[in-house]
Amino acid sequence: MKDLFGKAILDYQTNNSPQNIITETTISEEDEMSIAYLFRSFDEMPAIEQKALELAKGKILDVGCGAGSHSLYLQNHKQLDTTAIDISANAIKTCKLRGIQKTFVQDILTIENEKFDSILLLMNGTGIFGTLENTPKFLQKLKSLLNPGGQILIDSSDIIYMFDQDEDGAFEVPANGYYGELEFTISYKGETEDSFPWLYLDYNTLQNAALDNGLQCELILEGEHYDYLAKLTL
Incomplete structure (x- = not known):
């Protein structure tokens, strides 16, 4: 992994001529993503993220923390014991520079x-599962990390709207696999990362997967772009 996403985050934090990231998926053309957006304050966050941060309580694990904006809010404004993790070393360097006290490449x-009261997976948190097949493995792991009475706060989107419809109104989704399984490619400053799998889960599919793995699933909030926040509990 070239860690281009993390490099862009660190460049922005250290004012090292940051540029926007170029993203592309198997079902969408190249698109520019503003790195500044990852450094947003609570007031600049979408309602789904604000709601997740309002519900967060106790000992927190922020999974795939990126630039650390969610953890920073929980640590500084809610004075919660917050651990931020990401597989990107550069993202974690940034989190440390921003003052997050417990942050690790993991x-x-x-x-x-370790056990937690609230586990957060935000900004399409189901993405890290990669594929529908991998989902049970991740749900079992997350379940094992919960304290009694704990919660997993996770968001995603139903991307069915991105597919064409036939004359009967049926969506023309791929015959093989699940339509929310995408390959993502990131480019930054002329370099391109190897493509990686990224999963968007519609709510019903997440709910069924949760129940299959011994978790309750509750729909907390729906956004304006087919996105939603769910709470999973033991």
């Missing part, structure tokens, strides 16, 4: 001997 699947 894959969620490798955490051992």
